[in-house]
Amino acid sequence: MEKLELPAxxxxxxxxxxxxxxxLDRSGLDSENLMLIKIAFEEIxxxxxxxxxxxxxxxxxxLIDFLEDPKRLFIEVRDRGVPFNPLERADPDIHASVEERAIGGLGIFxxxxxxxxxTYRREDETNILTMIEAIR
Amino acid sequence: MGNNFSIEVSGTVAKVTLVDKIDTTNAPALADELKKLIGKNLERVVFLVKDLKYISSAGLRAIVFAKQKIGQNVQVYLIGAAKEIHNIFKMTGFDSFVKIQDTYED
Structure with a gap:
């Protein structure tokens, strides 16, 4: 497990x-998955x-780790800010017409x-968002 | 292209070239430049993206903005997108209002 903590x-x-x-460079993931995971991480x-x-x-x-059996990437993002579960936010309607397109919520979607x-949990006054991706 | 984008307006067509990455750091500047296109009676906003390798929701928001604010009848194009970029447009339903083509001819 490797960890980086910085001012937000x-x-x-x-x-x-x-x-x-x-x-990610040493993960064995293909370039499309690499880009997608970076996007997911950026949003969070x-x-x-x-x-x-x-x-x-x-x-x-x-926190980033590579887990075995099955091989998967583990990413955790923690903050000690206001309690906030981004997963509770309703998904945007991706079939809405462009005029009705809400701009918010797209990133977490x-x-x-x-x-x-x-997954999200709140523990010790900390927001903990955990993301897992299988490495195939 | 210090911000990874450039905009060129000719008649009723704005061509917006995006390269490398459009993310949270440069998308606001892109949105600001797109705002300058409001009221120019454009018919098309053409995003040329063959060298674009990454776009997050911040960049997508700038594109939705182009469609919503620049003009009711503006058609937005996405030209030369790599498979990965095309897939992001599909994932988010953006392919329903953006014309996605390999090439663009005036």
């Missing part, structure tokens, strides 16, 4: 993405950076579509 600010977006990318960390904390700020913690499993 826009300036650390690239460092957080790099942390994931460097680990951007949510934390933008919404988890008020003016005082706080940290974001990312994509994350749920991309990853095999996305």
């Amino acid at each position: 600010v826009e300036e650390n977006f690239a460092a957080l993405m790099n942390f994931l990318e460097e680990r 960390i951007v949510n934390v950076i933008h919404y988890a904390y008020g003016a005082d700020g706080g940290s974001i913690c990312v 994509m994350t749920k579509k991309i990853m095999d499993s996305v």
